[in-house]
Amino acid sequence: MTRTLRWGVLGAAKIADNFVVPAIQRSTDSRVTAVASRDAARADAFATKHGIPHVLRRYEDVIARDDIDAIYIPLPTASHVEWVRKALQGGKHVLCEKPVAMHASEIEELIALRDETGLVCGEAFMVAHHPQWAFVRDSLARGAIGELKLIEGCFTYFNDDPHALKNNRELGGGGVRDIGVYPVVTTRLATGLEPVDVHAEVSIDPRFGTDRHAHCTMAFADFTARFYCGTQLGRRQQMVFHGTSGWISVDAPFNPCVYGPATVRLRDDRTAETQVTEFGDVDQYQLMIEDFARTVRGETKDVTFSLESSLCNQLVIDRILANPQQDAIQVQK
Numbered sequence: 001m002t003r004t005l006r007w008g009v010l011g012a013a014k015i016a017d018n019f020v021v022p023a024i025q026r027s028t029d030s031r032v033t034a035v036a037s038r039d040a041a042r043a044d045a046f047a048t049k050h051g052i053p054h055v056l057r058r059y060e061d062v063i064a065r066d067d068i069d070a071i072y073i074p075l076p077t078a079s080h081v082e083w084v085r086k087a088l089q090g091g092k093h094v095l096c097e098k099p100v101a102m103h104a105s106e107i108e109e110l111i112a113l114r115d116e117t118g119l120v121c122g123e124a125f126m127v128a129h130h131p132q133w134a135f136v137r138d139s140l141a142r143g144a145i146g147e148l149k150l151i152e153g154c155f156t157y158f159n160d161d162p163h164a165l166k167n168n169r170e171l172g173g174g175g176v177r178d179i180g181v182y183p184v185v186t187t188r189l190a191t192g193l194e195p196v197d198v199h200a201e202v203s204i205d206p207r208f209g210t211d212r213h214a215h216c217t218m219a220f221a222d223f224t225a226r227f228y229c230g231t232q233l234g235r236r237q238q239m240v241f242h243g244t245s246g247w248i249s250v251d252a253p254f255n256p257c258v259y260g261p262a263t264v265r266l267r268d269d270r271t272a273e274t275q276v277t278e279f280g281d282v283d284q285y286q287l288m289i290e291d292f293a294r295t296v297r298g299e300t301k302d303v304t305f306s307l308e309s310s311l312c313n314q315l316v317i318d319r320i321l322a323n324p325q326q327d328a329i330q331v332q333k
Contacts, residue, residue, distance in 0.1 A: 005030040005293045006069045006090070008062035010083055012037045012046035012073035015097060020124065021050050023285035028072075029293045036062045042252060059083060063090040070120075070296065073097060076165050077172025081106045082122065088113050093120040093296050095289075099177050100307070104314040111307045120295050122303035123310040125185055127254055129287035132262050132279050136190045136241065136248055145243030148191065153183035153227035153233035153239040155254060160232055167208040167231070174210035175231040176202070176320050182254045184316045185216070185309075193220055194312055198319040205232070209265060210290075216320055235259070245269045251309055257281060 007024055009016055009032055024030045034054035037043035049054045056062055061070060063086060070093040073083050081101050087094045088110075100123040101107045114121040127133060140148055157179070161165060166173045188194065195218035203213040213230040239253040249265045256262035260277035288304075295303045 003029065003297075005296055006033045006067055007072055008033060008065060008068040008070070009035040009052075009072045009074070010059045011035075011073075011075045012039070013097075016072065017046060017049070019126075019285045020074065020289070021052075022241075023283060023289050024072070025050060026283070027073050027257050027286050027293070029291045033042040033068050034062050034065060049188060059205060060086070063087050063092055063129055070095065070185060070292070072124075076168070077177055078102060078170065080172075081110065084110055085113060087113050088117050088121060091117070091119070093292075094145060095122050095124055095292055097124050098181055099123070099172075099314060099317065100310050101314060102172055102177075104311055104318050107311040107314055108297045111311065114307060119301060120292065121307060122292060122295075123305060123307065124288060125181075125305045125310075126265055126284040126288045127182065127186055128189055128305040129291060130256065130262065130279070130282055130284040132250060132253075132256070132264050132282075133186060133189050133279075135264055135277060135279075136250060137192070139248060140190060140241065140243075141323060142277055144268065145241065146245030148223045148241060148243050150223060150242040151187055151190075151225035151227075151239070153187070153225070153237075153240070154229065155179040155182050155237045155255070156228070156230045156233035157235045159234055162207065167205070167210055169209035171277075173208070174321075176216075176317060177212050178231070178253075179215055180216065180227070180229040180320065181313060181317060182237075183216075183229065183239065184224075186250075186253055187218065187227075188312065190241065190310070191220070191223075192280050195225070195316060198316055200320040202320065209305045211321065218316065243254065256284070 032052045035052050036056040037061050043055050071087040073096040084096050113206040174265045197219040200216040202211050205212040212232045217230045218225040237259050239250040241248040246268045251263040266275040291304050
């Protein structure tokens, strides 16, 4: 393999257009070689915008190219496992948008295929690479707020467009899979722990069959984490960690620069001081791409956010979404 990691992109989705492909092109050791889309005009415009030399019409043709090392998949959630599987079987490393699968059992299959092929495969959780989360994790570990007792979080936006992919049940739409994954994953990243129990109240939009609001509780051995997410609420995101002698507030925990500056506030009641740490314009997507490239080159054993961690995250999501009802709020246990 050449030192520069050569990428193929399956689809011209918004996340690819606005964040991931620009990050690949800016990175120190990666470039996009080809993109494929079933919409020819969209693919042509996408390639022109990002300086991609080859435009193809079929995803299979991207996977088959000899001048591509890795595949990035920003397709609808329900298509992820199919194309991750095809890319791995085609001899390509794979980075797939979150959630990588619809159910935890599918991730177990991908782990087995990754191990069988010896290729790198990861889920595109960019938050795992932002230094603000390393700061939160290290602060909790050193007891900066005493004993952690409660975590509160939220992630919301408003979109009730009946044509939006996020409101299409068959394609894997819904708020929990789209944004509820983030409070779950950052809680796990910050604490290094897994919940022992999960409860949720999930409201399903009868027009779309997708979840529009969810209030979720994750019980851990020594603390509780609560969050809400929704696709029909005003835009907001925040995470707060409450301890016995202080708290940590993450102002833009998931999308810094979109929802606000990357700022973490740490209150220590023992000194009556609040420390404000600003992280500037960190490109968490570029850090994710460079981490992936290092793993492909063999400089690290696995990507920072492994499929094993993806599996743990999906187990929580599966419990939240267990048997929701079309026209009512149901409590899951």
